[in-house]
Amino acid sequence: MKISQQWLPADDAIALVVMAHGAGADMSHTFMQNMAALLNQQGLSVLLFNFPYMDRRAVEGKKFPPDRMPKLLDCFQDILAQVGQYNVEQLPIYLAGKSMGSRVAATLLKSSPQKANGCIAYGYPFHPQRKADKLRLEPLQGINTPTLIVQGERDLLGSKSECNDYDLADCVSIHFVEDGDHDLKPRVRSGFTHEQHVDTAARLTREFINEINSKC
Template sequence: MTNNVMIDGAENAPLFIFAHGAGAGMDHAFMQQVAMGLVAKGIRVVRFNFPYMVQRAELGTKRPPDRAPKLLEAFEHIIAQYADKPVVIGGKSMGGRMASLLSEHPLVAGIACLGFPFHPPGKQEKYKGEHLASLAKPCLILQGERDTFGKREEFAQFAFSPSIRSSFLPDGDHGFKPRKRSGFTEQGNIDLAVDTLSQYIFELYGIAERSHESE
């Protein structure tokens, strides 16, 4: 680990580059739980802090997220540093949205978005998923059923390309946390997300390796 990058998992394992959301960095509990869950499944996880989060830590002051070009540049730098063949990239909320904007990158085999921020809560008119209608590479969206940034019932209104698949966490909010009365648990939803995500990552690496062998 450096101050701005955390690496967990075996060196020769399938790699997942995992970006944080707007409000909390790479060491947030959600990021830690998902990363450790993936590592336990046999996946290597690289987490990193975007530049504004690095400055928050250094200066001790709260800063808003950088503009998309700077976020994407930082993400591309991490890909260049840690990927020598196509990898799966993704992230929590804003981090997942940034990953989806890098679908054309030659070293991106697929994308995973954990809690995609389709719109700010209560502002469905400020839709941020237009590019998902034309996404060519595989993309998994893991969404809490009652996520205020895009609930399950709203998905019928969203335009998705055929390469996108969605999976929902029962009664989950933006961080996949369900209400107590639902009978589901936060840990159960995290475990379900890790199971679904790890299967997806292994599937994509299997496809990439088979295509490489047939060349």
């Protein structure tokens, strides 16, 4: 299938991060673009892409819901099969995602751990908003690939108080940004800024990748 992609190389890159968007906004969303730019500054090349339903929205001008998981997984795998065109054969690969995109990445690595060295989630959707009983923990319970989750403390799809009760695989670590929401954005009264939290997420990603690369 033809998949919209955006290639953002970094000078002297130490890894390639293939990053998927969330359910409601494509790879051009401000969060995706800002995060990719910050990851570049951390010495990480980034490949962004759109899932098929997002490209269909752009063509037909209608708001289609996300595709089912099997189609999302097929798309992610197709992207990974195409990374050779960017001449990155020597770089270790990491899968990342914003919200839904991170769930797809974790689901893929649960069944195919050889696809990447690690997984990074920016705002993992532990459950739908206002449906805390409908948990989406399975990808994070059977995964054997090192996984970093950067989560807002008051994320409505999985807050700090909720996450502390979840039984996740030993290879999964969660870093909470203070007062952050699902986009890692804090309230003004917190004393933090959104820019600070997104920058923290990029820095933590680099540290996470450094640690894994040093063991390979």
